[in-house]
Structure formats: structure tokens, C-alpha cells
Amino acid sequence: MPEATGAASRIVLETRDVGKQYKLDGVEVNALRGVSIAIRSGEMVSIMGPSGSGKSTLMHIVGLLDRPTTGQVILEGDDISNLSPNQLAELRNRYIGFVFQSFNLLARTSAQANVELPLVYAGVSGADRARRATDALERVGLGNRMGHFSSQLSGGQQQRVAIARALVNNPSIVLADEPTGNLDSRSGIEVMAMLQELNAQGITVVLVTHDDRIARHAERVIRVFDGRVQAEEIVGNRVLAAQELASLPAGEVAG
Amino acid sequence: MNLAESFRIALRALNANKARSILTMLGVVIGVAAVILLVGIGTGVQDEITGQVEGLGSNLLFIVPGQYGGSMGGDQAPPSRRFTIEDSDLLARRVPGVDAVVPVLQAGSTIKRGNRSVRVVVAAANEQGGEVFSGTLEGGRGYRKSEVQAAARVVAIGSTVRETLFPGQDPVGKVVTLEGQRFTVVGYYESMGGGLAGDQDSQVYIPITTAQRVFNLNYINTIVVKATDPARIEVVKADLRRVLTPRYGEEFTVFTQEQTLGLLSDLLGTLTYMLAGIAGISLLVGGIGIMNIMLVSVSERTREIGIRKAVGARTYDILSQFVIEAVGLSVLGGIIGISIGWGGAVLMAKFTPVPTNVTPWAVATAFFFAAGVGVFFGVYPAWKASQLDPIVALRYE
Numbered sequence: 001m002p003e004a005t006g007a008a009s010r011i012v013l014e015t016r017d018v019g020k021q022y023k024l025d026g027v028e029v030n031a032l033r034g035v036s037i038a039i040r041s042g043e044m045v046s047i048m049g050p051s052g053s054g055k056s057t058l059m060h061i062v063g064l065l066d067r068p069t070t071g072q073v074i075l076e077g078d079d080i081s082n083l084s085p086n087q088l089a090e091l092r093n094r095y096i097g098f099v100f101q102s103f104n105l106l107a108r109t110s111a112q113a114n115v116e117l118p119l120v121y122a123g124v125s126g127a128d129r130a131r132r133a134t135d136a137l138e139r140v141g142l143g144n145r146m147g148h149f150s151s152q153l154s155g156g157q158q159q160r161v162a163i164a165r166a167l168v169n170n171p172s173i174v175l176a177d178e179p180t181g182n183l184d185s186r187s188g189i190e191v192m193a194m195l196q197e198l199n200a201q202g203i204t205v206v207l208v209t210h211d212d213r214i215a216r217h218a219e220r221v222i223r224v225f226d227g228r229v230q231a232e233e234i235v236g237n238r239v240l241a242a243q244e245l246a247s248l249p250a251g252e253v254a255g
Numbered sequence: 256m257n258l259a260e261s262f263r264i265a266l267r268a269l270n271a272n273k274a275r276s277i278l279t280m281l282g283v284v285i286g287v288a289a290v291i292l293l294v295g296i297g298t299g300v301q302d303e304i305t306g307q308v309e310g311l312g313s314n315l316l317f318i319v320p321g322q323y324g325g326s327m328g329g330d331q332a333p334p335s336r337r338f339t340i341e342d343s344d345l346l347a348r349r350v351p352g353v354d355a356v357v358p359v360l361q362a363g364s365t366i367k368r369g370n371r372s373v374r375v376v377v378a379a380a381n382e383q384g385g386e387v388f389s390g391t392l393e394g395g396r397g398y399r400k401s402e403v404q405a406a407a408r409v410v411a412i413g414s415t416v417r418e419t420l421f422p423g424q425d426p427v428g429k430v431v432t433l434e435g436q437r438f439t440v441v442g443y444y445e446s447m448g449g450g451l452a453g454d455q456d457s458q459v460y461i462p463i464t465t466a467q468r469v470f471n472l473n474y475i476n477t478i479v480v481k482a483t484d485p486a487r488i489e490v491v492k493a494d495l496r497r498v499l500t501p502r503y504g505e506e507f508t509v510f511t512q513e514q515t516l517g518l519l520s521d522l523l524g525t526l527t528y529m530l531a532g533i534a535g536i537s538l539l540v541g542g543i544g545i546m547n548i549m550l551v552s553v554s555e556r557t558r559e560i561g562i563r564k565a566v567g568a569r570t571y572d573i574l575s576q577f578v579i580e581a582v583g584l585s586v587l588g589g590i591i592g593i594s595i596g597w598g599g600a601v602l603m604a605k606f607t608p609v610p611t612n613v614t615p616w617a618v619a620t621a622f623f624f625a626a627g628v629g630v631f632f633g634v635y636p637a638w639k640a641s642q643l644d645p646i647v648a649l650r651y652e
Contacts, residue, residue: 060646063565065565065645065646066646085570086569086570086571089564089567089568089569089570090567090569092565092566092567093566093567094567098565098566100649104558104561104562104565104649105562106559106562107559108271109267117562117563117566118566118567120260121563121566121567121568121569121572122567123257165566169567
């Protein structure tokens with residue numbers, strides 16, 4: 001993978017000296033203490049750190065789920081540090097696609113309806129919605145599973161539905177929080193291969209993980225520790241999931 | 256997100272929990288059905304009694320001893336002096352513009368023939384009684400003036416009395432026993448149906464002079480006056496007062512038909528509101544049931560709310576989704592409740608003597624009250640749902 005892509009392209013999201021304090025059971029927690037990172041268009045970057053490092057808090061801020069106590073968050077050039085929860089909801093809808101560890105699909109709801117969900121809140125009309133959801137599901141190789149409920153899909157398939165949901169609104173960033181955490185190793189590799197493929201197609205992917213090996217699927221790793229950025233490094237020997245998949249003994253291909 | 260979308264989501268959620276939705280709805284169904292049925296009974300009874308009183312004619316005046324206030328149920332002193340037949344005769348002589356002045360005495364008694372007997376209300380009046388009592392003679396005649404003057408022991412009987420004492424026979428000319436005295440039946444009346452104002456088919460009619468003698472009384476209960484011209488009823492009323500005041504001071508009251516109706520309407524209206532109130536309480540309980548289930552539903556679906564918020568749902572989207580669910584439950588319950596209540600009222604009118612009347616007003620009120628219950632009891636759980644922090648909601652297990 002070309003390492004030069006990042007440097008030249010424009011910054012999608014940037015945090016400037018972001019701090020976050022909150023009270024947990026009456027105890028003041030200093031989760032972030034001045035974090036400045038930048039995510040560039042088209043790159044694949046990992047945010048890595050052990051639990052308690054502030055990694056999750058940083059993810060919430062990058063995912064526009066939370067506001068910083070101090071510092072600024074710049075999205076596509078605009079300062080969004082002080083927006084209301086409803087304004088953030090609209091920005092999430094437009095700019096961020098989420099992939100969660102536990103898939104977070106709606107129960108008793110078809111794959112298609114799950115993928116349509118962000119479009120519903122974007123106010124897209126019914127016919128348009130169905131077409132875009134179909135496209136997104138075909139993109140993740142689930143064109144033949146659109147009517148299936150979450151409970152009728154394997155873990156790997158559920159995560160691919162979640163990826164389709166994250167993609168459907170053409171977001172600026174796909175934010176994947178431990179996307180392989182609830183998957184068997186083969187499904188995990190498949191999901192990573194898919195994220196890398198999407199990134200190769202030009203989609204910005206932010207990977208949040210505590211696992212060094214998963215983090216090395218990205219081009220760049222931001223290491224977070226004690227609420228600060230400890231190190232930022234370019235990944236030398238990047239793990240390529242597609243190659244890994246090819247080297248695995250031929251198993252039943254899910255999907 | 257538009258409203259149609261919220262409706263779709265809400266319906267899907269209700270459909271996903273069918274048993275729970277139905278049970279929740281049941282509270283509203285029962286409440287609304289009770290409101291419709293009970294108000295229907297109240298209105299039906301009110302209509303029937305009002306109709307019966309109106310059937311007596313709009314030009315009647317009722318004079319009773321004692322002072323009555325403007326409404327029923329007020330403080331009433333027991334009458335110090337009762338009227339007599341002489342008062343009635345005096346009014347007949349001195350008040351112009353009247354068709355009839357009828358002294359009335361009523362008493363309960365038992366009428367016998369051989370080994371058959373029946374409880375009756377004895378309604379005694381003079382020969383003009385037919386002018387003020389409703390009822391139509393089916394056979395024979397009423398008593399005459401000469402029989403009133405002579406205190407003759409003659410009786411005209413209601414249809415129930417006739418059927419009991421003279422099954423399949425013509426009673427005219429036969430003899431019955433009342434208060435130990437032998438009476439000759441001179442006439443019998445057509446059936447009027449069981450009214451709530453009293454079963455007129457169980458009445459017997461005798462001359463008032465005879466009644467005073469057999470019951471050993473020297474007074475009468477009421478004087479009923481029939482004015483010739485309904486438009487001049489207030490003039491007649493003033494004349495009646497003028498004649499009676501020298502004898503009774505303020506110790507008597509003249510009611511017009513309108514006043515009597517007004518009093519009855521007040522009383523029955525209150526009864527209807529009371530019934531509606533009782534039924535309303537059950538609707539309230541149904542509403543609390545909705546709130547309870549919605550609160551459970553919100554905490555059960557915390558994660559769903561988190562997912563929706565993460566992908567872009569705003570406070571308003573979540574709020575409207577849950578309010579619509581609650582309103583959907585209550586409106587659907589309201590519609591079913593109206594059907595059941597209405598059906599019940601129709602069946603009741605058909606198969607029981609209780610009259611019912613389901614008015615559009617009652618249906619509309621019940622419907623909007625049910626919808627209101629949904630909004631009122633749905634808003635709090637929905638608001639709770641809409642205020643959830645997406646981070647907390649997503650982490651919720």
C-alpha cells in the first residue's frame with residue numbers, strides 16, 4: 001500500500017488539544033488530556049490503546065457521539081466542538097458510519113431495513129432508500145440475504161450488514177470499534193479484508209482496537225495511553241487480510 | 256424523518272410484541288367500552304323519563320304543599336299543612352283559563368280477586384283525572400262525576416292488574432277487593448310498557464273521595480292543573496298562587512311542567528356524569544397500564560434507541576416514535592372499546608328493559624379521551640427514551 005496517500009490529502013476530521021473530563025460515581029475522571037490527531041481523506045488509521053487509556057473516549061469524540069470538555073473538534077473544516085446533541089446526530093448521520101464490536105443491528109428487523117436505517121433519519125424517500133440499501137448490501141456480498149433477520153445470519157454476515165449500514169449514506173469516515181472482537185478468526189479476517197478493500201476504493205476507515213495485530217491492518221497507528229497520544233507511527237509491515245485469507249485452508253465461504 | 260415513517264416503525268414495534276400490545280390495549284378497551292355503555296344507559300334513561308314527563312302535556316301545573324328550592328335535594332321542610340279536596344274545588348271555581356283541576360292522592364295497596372292478588376299503586380283523582388294521567392282505556396269506561404260525588408266503589412285497572420286477576424277475561428262488571436272493600440271494575444287500560452318512572456300498568460284508578468274513605472285520610476297529595484292555553488301558563492300560575500296564598504302563605508309550591516323537566520334533567524344529567532366518571536376511572540387505569548408498559552419497553556429497547564441515535568436519530572425522532580406507539584395502542588383500544596360498548600348498548604336495549612342511547616357526542620368524547628390518555632401517558636416514557644445518551648445506550652446490555 002502506498003504510504004504517501006495520507007500526507008497529501010485533505011484532513012477530514014481533526015482534534016485540537018482535546019480534553020475530556022467526566023464524573024463517574026462522583027469521581028472525576030480525566031479521560032483525555034490534550035489529544036491532537038488528524039484523519040485524512042482516504043487513509044486507514046488505527047487508534048490503539050489498552051482499556052482505560054482513553055481510547056474509547058477518543059472514539060466517541062471522533063464518532064461525534066460526545067463533545068470535548070476542552071479543545072476543538074474540526075469536521076470538514078468546521079468547528080463542531082459546541083454543537084447540541086441534535087446537531088451532532090445530524091452530522092453523524094451524514095459523515096460517520098459505525099461498525100461496532102457487537103454488530104448492533106436491530107433485532108427482528110431484516111438486513112435491508114437495518115441498512116436503510118441511516119437513510120430513514122436522513123429523510124431519503126422509500127424507493128431511493130431500497131435501491132441504496134440493495135447496492136450497499138451487494139457491495140458487502142450479501143445481495144442474497146436482504147430479507148434475512150439478524151438472528152438468521154452468522155456473526156460475520158451480521159458484521160457485513162453493519163458495514164453496509166455504515167456505507168449506505170456515503171460517510172466521510174467509517175469508524176470501526178473492535179470490529180473483529182465478537183467473531184471467529186476466519187470471519188474476523190474476512191471483515192478486515194472487506195474494510196481494507198473498501199479503503200482501497202477510497203473510503204476513510206478509522207479502526208479502534210486494543211489488539212496490535214488488528215491495528216497493523218491500517219497504514220498508520222495512533223497509540224493512546226493515559227489520555228494522551230503516546231506515539232504515531234506508519235505501519236511498516238502492514239497485515240493484508242486478503243493474503244491471509246488466501247493462505248487459509250479452503251473452508252466454507254460464508255455468505 | 257417524517258410522520259409516516261414514525262408510524263411504520265411504531266406499528267412494527269407493536270406487531271413485534273403482539274401479546275403485550277393486546278394486553279396493554281385491553282385496559283383502554285375496557286375503559287372506553289365502559290364509558291360508552293354507561294353513558295349510553297344514562298342518556299337512554301334520561302331520554303325515556305323526559306319523554307314520559309313530556310307525554311303528560313306541556314300545559315300542566317303541579318301544586319304540592321311545602322316550600323321547594325330551585326333544585327332537587329335541597330333542604331325541604333316537611334309540609335306543615337296538606338291540601339284538601341276543598342282547595343281543589345276552590346281553585347276550579349276561582350281560576351280562569353283552566354281545563355281541569357285534579358286533586359290527586361296516591362297510595363300503595365294490594366288488590367285481590369278470589370285467591371289471586373297483586374300489589375298496586377292506587378291513583379285517586381276526580382272525574383277529570385283522565386285529562387292529566389297518561390293512558391288509554393282499552394275497554395269499559397272511567398269513573399263518572401256522580402261516582403266521585405257519591406264516593407262509589409268503582410275501579411279502572413292497568414293492564415298488568417287485569418292480566419293477573421282476569422287472565423283472558425273481560426273484567427268489566429266483575430268485583431275485586433281493595434283495602435277490605437268490594438269494588439266494581441268499570442274499565443281497563445292498554446299496556447303502556449314498564450317505564451322507569453313507575454310501572455303504570457300496575458296502577459288502579461279510583462275516585463278520590465272513595466280513596467279518602469277507604470284509606471281513612473282527609474287530605475290529598477297534589478293538585479294538578481291543566482291550563483287551556485300553554486302560552487298563558489305563567490298567568491295561570493300567578494292566579495293559583497293568588498288564590499292559595501291567603502290560606503297557605505308560602506307553604507306551597509307550584510311547578511310548571513318545564514320546571515319539573517328541568518329538575519329531572521338535572522338529576523339524570525348528574526347521574527350520567529357520575530356513570531361517566533366511574534367509567535373514566537377505569538380508562539385512567541388503562542392509561543397507567545400504557546405508561547407502565549411503555550416504560551418497560553423503553554428500558555428493554557435502550558440498545559435499539561442507542562443504535563438509532565448513533566446512526567442519526569434526533570431527540571424528536573425517538574420521542575415521536577414512542578409517543579406514536581402509545582397513541583397507537585390507545586387509539587386502537589379506543590376503537591375496539593367503542594365497538595364493544597356500542598354493541599353492548601344495542602344488545603342491552605334489545606334484551607333488557609334498560610333503555611340505552613349512544614350519542615355521537617359520547618363516542619367522540621370517548622375516542623378523543625382515549626387518544627388523550629395515550630398522549631398523556633406516553634409522553635413521559637417517550638421523553639425518557641429521547642433523552643438517553645447514545646454512548647450509555649449503546650453500552651447497555
